[in-house]
Amino acid sequence: MKPELQIPCPVVVLIGGNGSNLQALIDHPQHKLSYHIAGVISHRENAYGLNRATQANIPTLTVDHSQFAERAAFEIALQQAIQHFSPRLILLAGFMRILSPTFITACPYPVINIHPSLLPDYKGLHTHERVLEAGEKETGVSIHFVTDELDGGPIAAQVRVPIFSHDTLVSLKTRVFEAEHWLYPQVVTWFAQNRLKNDQNVVTLDGERLGPRGMQLSYPFVQGIVS
Ligand code: GRF
Secondary structure (H helix, E strand, C coil), X not given: CCCCCCCCEEEEEEECCCCHHHHHHHHCCCECCCXXXXXEEECCCCCHHHHHHHHCCCCEEEXXXXXCCXXXXXXXXXXXXXXXXXXXXXXECCCCCCCCHHHHHHCCCCEEEEECCCCCCXXXXXXXXXXXXXXXXXXXXEEEECCCCCCCCCEEEEEEEECCCCCCHXXXXXXXXXXXXXXXXXXXXXXXXXXXXXXXXXXXXCCEECCCCCEEECCCEECXXXX
């Protein structure tokens, strides 16, 4: 049975580090209107994102992966922590643990992830280093529904980000992060407003079926300077 539509849609954000995407979700004008961050769960006890949540009066839990000998036990504890917040959507934002097919299949709510590349290109880690090494002229951000394939679920939306000849790892990361922070709250808002749907890996926005790379959005980058 599908969970009832609720506005604002209660979401749980799973983090593991800095939490800058969490901050963007907290700061967005649709937070508390369309979606509501009911809780933040970290798999590391010292993740800076936990401080960001506390600052915003959002309850937190830590399910420290290092305390579990087996992934199955970690995932049971994680699912219990998620249930505690009664969400309708789970957001991965720097959560650095792979969730098993068992977890994803049993999960009663959709799970959405943000990835710093134009999927299906550059799955996995160290995307910025790899696109620079490959001499790519553009990269981007993808937001996708999570399936049992790593970085492989159906894509909801992408933003393309230019790469300039003078870019360094730092300048490129900064530009991509700006696009991440712009895109993630927007896609979560679509979902919360019941406009974005994933029905058996067919993604629709306002009833229109999206292409394999999801909704293509542009963000105003001006000559290598983030405007
Ligand atoms: C982001 O680059 C996100 O795309 C990736 O992990 C990073 C998390 O950064 N999945 P932050 O913790 O939100 O700052």
